[in-house]
Amino acid sequence: MIHRSLQSELLSMLRYNPAIVLMGPRQVGKTTLALEIARERNSVYLDLERPSDLAKIADIEWFCELNKTNLLILDEVQLAPNLFAPLRGIIDARTRAGDRSAQFLFLGSASIELLRQSSETLAGRVAYCELRPFDIGEVGHGALHEVWHRGGFPESFIADSDARSLDWRLDLIRTYLERYMPQLGPRIPAETLRRFWTMLAHNQGQVFNASAFGRGLGMRSVTISRYLDFMVDLLLVRRLQPWTSNLGKRLIRAPKTYLRDSGICHALLGIGSLNELLGHPVVGGSWEGFVIENIIGALPRHARFGYYRTSGGAEVDLVVEFAAGTLVAIEIKRGRVPSVSRGFFSACEDLKPTLRLVVHAGGESFSLSREVEAVSLEGALARIEDFLPTAGSATT
Numbered sequence: 001m002i003h004r005s006l007q008s009e010l011l012s013m014l015r016y017n018p019a020i021v022l023m024g025p026r027q028v029g030k031t032t033l034a035l036e037i038a039r040e041r042n043s044v045y046l047d048l049e050r051p052s053d054l055a056k057i058a059d060i061e062w063f064c065e066l067n068k069t070n071l072l073i074l075d076e077v078q079l080a081p082n083l084f085a086p087l088r089g090i091i092d093a094r095t096r097a098g099d100r101s102a103q104f105l106f107l108g109s110a111s112i113e114l115l116r117q118s119s120e121t122l123a124g125r126v127a128y129c130e131l132r133p134f135d136i137g138e139v140g141h142g143a144l145h146e147v148w149h150r151g152g153f154p155e156s157f158i159a160d161s162d163a164r165s166l167d168w169r170l171d172l173i174r175t176y177l178e179r180y181m182p183q184l185g186p187r188i189p190a191e192t193l194r195r196f197w198t199m200l201a202h203n204q205g206q207v208f209n210a211s212a213f214g215r216g217l218g219m220r221s222v223t224i225s226r227y228l229d230f231m232v233d234l235l236l237v238r239r240l241q242p243w244t245s246n247l248g249k250r251l252i253r254a255p256k257t258y259l260r261d262s263g264i265c266h267a268l269l270g271i272g273s274l275n276e277l278l279g280h281p282v283v284g285g286s287w288e289g290f291v292i293e294n295i296i297g298a299l300p301r302h303a304r305f306g307y308y309r310t311s312g313g314a315e316v317d318l319v320v321e322f323a324a325g326t327l328v329a330i331e332i333k334r335g336r337v338p339s340v341s342r343g344f345f346s347a348c349e350d351l352k353p354t355l356r357l358v359v360h361a362g363g364e365s366f367s368l369s370r371e372v373e374a375v376s377l378e379g380a381l382a383r384i385e386d387f388l389p390t391a392g393s394a395t396t
Contacts (some may be wrong), residue, residue: 002154004033004057006131012038014078015073017127018091019104021077021118023317024131025235025261026180029154029173030107033131035310039103043071048079057083064090068099077106078184084121091125109180109234130235133157133261135294141363141378148290149274152261162273169267173197176234184234188227192217201259201268205285205378207238207309208257228257233280236260238293243306243319249350252309258289265289288332291359291377292318295330314346319353320384328384329353338374357383 010033013020024030031047034193038045044067057063057074060083064072077083087104092256097099106118106126118126133152136144150156150165153172161166177190199213208228212222217224231237238258242251259265265286271277277286295318296305308316308329318330329351331344338360348356348371358374365375375383 002129002134002158003383004029005135005138005392006129007033007036009039010129013127013129014102014105015226016101017101017125018095018101019087019106019122019126021108021126021128023108023128023235026176027110027155028133030109030131031075032154034075034105034107036156037105038071038073041071042069043073045073045075047075047148051075054080060086061090068094071102071105073105073107075107077111078108084118086136089345091122092106095125109184127380131327132293132297133263135297136377137294137298137381141376144361144377145274148262148287149266149271151261151266153263156263159252165263166267166272169263173264173267176236176378181230181234193227196224197231197236197259198268200228200231200257200283201265203285204258204265204282205256205288206252207252209254232252236264238296240287240292240318241306243308243316245308245351249314250311252311258285258292260289260293262286262290262293272388287334287361288317291380293331294377295320295359295380295384298384308347308351310350312346313343314350316347316351317340317342319351327351327353328355328357330380331358333358333360336360338368339369342370344372355383 010020010022014037022030022034023234035045037043039081046056048054057080091103134147134154135152136156139147139157147157150159151169153169156165156168168379177193181188181193195217196213199216210224210228213224214221225351228237228239232239236259238260240256240258242253242255246249259268265282266277269280269282271280277283297321299305300322303320304321306319308314308319316329317332320328320330322328329348331337331340338358340358356372358368358372359377359380360374363376365373365379368374373383
């Protein structure tokens with residue numbers, strides 16, 4: 001079993017909070033992690049997709065009274081939106097009685113809706129964390145190309161062949177389209193959502209143009225934007241916002257989009273092997289998205305991030321701010337011997353970052369210039385951690 005780096009943070013959060021919301025896409029391992037946590041304390045696990053478990057909480061106050069000494073783990077809690085209102089009084093009563101921690105662990109797959117439901121009624125009583133697919137820190141640098149090609153969903157990554165891995169991802173995509181998405185969102189035809197999802201895969205790492213997507217699908221741009229909101233809410237798509245500054249530059253304002261799991265991106269495009277990926281036009285955008293997800297997953301909660309691009313051609317793939325005026329500029333290149341464009345140097349002249357990194361696919365670190373360092377993905381994560389030792393916790 002691959003140890004999840006979030007486990008220690010989740011245990012720490014349970015020690016200091018009465019309720020935790022653990023978010024993440026379907027099949028990412030939330031239930032497995034929750035059951036690992038449950039083995040360390042008295043717990044009761046309910047899957048709210050099962051009618052029998054849902055019936056148990058019909059009288060939630062009575063159920064909680066019967067299990068007041070247990071950690072209650074409620075899976076797919078967004079399917080019971082009326083649950084949070086009575087839980088507020090239950091949490092407050094337990095807290096007044098001296099039980100201030102580890103009362104509830106909620107698991108959910110739809111971030112925006114779940115955040116809205118819980119924050120409206122449990123403000124000040126609940127903390128949040130996100131479980132992502134496997135990252136390079138969990139599987140090791142030796143598995144870099146495998147986790148990039150197959151993605152980080154556990155069953156896809158550990159499959160005994162590329163073919164089985166691809167079959168699992170295609171089944172997951174189909175299940176999302178035919179079952180999960182109709183449960184949580186508007187009634188959108190599955191084939192329409194598949195086409196939109198596939199278009200996003202082709203657009204990996206590019207600026208999102210709702211009008212262009214709309215022309216391709218025969219829809220209004222406002223409808224396309226709503227579809228994108230839905231995919232972001234399901235934690236399947238990263239909408240990387242442009243970096244804002246007061247430098248007086250004319251900035252590109254539209255977000256970039258990435259499918260957050262590279263393996264899902266490759267499955268939607270019919271890429272079945274690493275060799276096929278290396279020859280596919282999406283290879284650069286796929287690598288860029290993979291690196292960005294790994295870096296964002298390693299950032300502390302207070303960090304801000306985005307991409308920087310001006311109409312004059314200055315561009316940085318990822319800008320991270322750890323504190324006011326403390327910036328890291330990160331350029332991402334697929335080649336093992338990366339070259340840096342003039343646009344990167346122009347952007348650095350604008351931003352004046354403290355650290356300038358170029359992340360490449362090789363395993364070595366070396367200087368590209370007096371101020372720019374070329375590093376592997378593993379080296380970039382270590383460099384950021386050394387640069388700001390507090391940058392070790394996950395962010396949403």
